[in-house]
Amino acid sequence: xxxxxVVTLGxxxxxxxxxxxxxxxxxMTPFGAFLWILFWIAGLILIWFPHLIDxxxxxxxxxxxxxxxxxIGIVYLLYVSLNQKIKLxxxxxxxxxxxxxxxxxxxxxxxx
Amino acid sequence: MKTYIILPAYCExxxxxxxIASIKKEGYKNIIVVDDGSSDNTYEEAKSTGVITISHxxxxxxxxxxxxxxxxxxxxxxxxxxxxxxxxQHDPKDIKKLVKPIIDQKADVVIGSRMINxxxxxxxxILMNKIANIVTYIFFGIMVSDSQSGLRAYSKKAYNSxxxxxxxxxxxxxxxxxxxxxxxxxxxxxxxxxxxDYSKSKYxxxxxxxxxxxxxxxxxxxxxxxxxxxx
Numbered sequence: 239x240x241x242x243x244v245v246t247l248g249x250x251x252x253x254x255x256x257x258x259x260x261x262x263x264x265x266m267t268p269f270g271a272f273l274w275i276l277f278w279i280a281g282l283i284l285i286w287f288p289h290l291i292d293x294x295x296x297x298x299x300x301x302x303x304x305x306x307x308x309x310i311g312i313v314y315l316l317y318v319s320l321n322q323k324i325k326l327x328x329x330x331x332x333x334x335x336x337x338x339x340x341x342x343x344x345x346x347x348x349x350x
Numbered sequence: 351m352k353t354y355i356i357l358p359a360y361c362e363x364x365x366x367x368x369x370i371a372s373i374k375k376e377g378y379k380n381i382i383v384v385d386d387g388s389s390d391n392t393y394e395e396a397k398s399t400g401v402i403t404i405s406h407x408x409x410x411x412x413x414x415x416x417x418x419x420x421x422x423x424x425x426x427x428x429x430x431x432x433x434x435x436x437x438x439q440h441d442p443k444d445i446k447k448l449v450k451p452i453i454d455q456k457a458d459v460v461i462g463s464r465m466i467n468x469x470x471x472x473x474x475x476i477l478m479n480k481i482a483n484i485v486t487y488i489f490f491g492i493m494v495s496d497s498q499s500g501l502r503a504y505s506k507k508a509y510n511s512x513x514x515x516x517x518x519x520x521x522x523x524x525x526x527x528x529x530x531x532x533x534x535x536x537x538x539x540x541x542x543x544x545x546x547d548y549s550k551s552k553y554x555x556x557x558x559x560x561x562x563x564x565x566x567x568x569x570x571x572x573x574x575x576x577x578x579x580x581x
Binding site: 323330331333334337338340341342344345346348349 | 384387402404405406407408410414417418421422425426515517576
């Protein structure tokens with residue numbers, strides 16, 4: 239019971255305000271903020287009603303229900319990591335192209 | 351024929367003037383220095399010699415700087431482009447050997463190979479170059495004797511057919527892949543490598559199998575794998 243109260247307080251006092259502040263600073267879209275809040279509420283529900291994990295696990299056909307969460311977690315992390323890598327590569331490429339454009343300005347002006 | 355010499359330079363303030371002077375001495379006046387966001391006085395030193403000097407505001411790597419230099423020469427309507435290292439390890443006397451097959455229309459791309467006459471090269475360096483050649487063959491399907499050589503010449507047809515996106519040293523391999531895909535005629539000529547105290551101190555970690563040299567090699571392979579998976 240103690241751990242459930244601590245986690246709930248942590249989510250309500252730290253996580254939700256942090257999501258709200260990111261949304262206010264426009265570093266998170268309204269849809270993104272909504273999804274994150276939904277994610278944490280779902281987490282809180284599972285902490286308070288752990289038997290729901292078994293219901294979800296048996297629905298997914300996984301023997302030990304907690305395994306289902308580990309599998310989904312790994313797939314999600316791989317997906318996030320790949321997306322970050324793609325985004326990072328795009329940003330690097332854009333920095334290089336911007337650098338190049340700035341460097342070539344003098345040559346272009348000289349040509350005119 | 352208008353030949354442009356491109357020197358991608360990063361923190362070469364100590365030697366850049368000397369390198370430019372040695373190229374001018376061989377009769378090449380069209381020189382483009384691309385200062386790749388150096389933290390020293392490379393830009394000012396190069397600019398003071400009167401050659402075309404352009405600068406990347408942020409350091410992006412030798413590959414990015416070389417492509418910027420090629421773009422600049424393209425804007426200036428070059429007939430032949432020669433890329434060269436700016437640390438003085440290449441002999442400007444070799445430029446003529448690289449440009450000749452292009453003028454004679456016998457090649458579109460000429461690579462200055464340090465491996466044809468490699469008797470002065472340390473054995474460990476020869477081995478590392480051979481590994482780099484194999485890696486280039488695996489990723490880009492082209493085998494040359496010196497895939498990492500920075501001394502290369504490109505005809506107008508060649509420089510208009512290639513455009514590299516890899517920012518660091520692996521761009522040399524990427525360029526070879528594009529040369530192959532564009533069916534360009536490639537020729538290799540032997541070149542001399544000048545091992546000065548400066549270049550020796552700069553590449554100290556690469557002269558033998560040091561952990562740093564090995565790490566750089568592994569990083570290059572990782573970047574090649576990443577780039578072959580994520581465009």
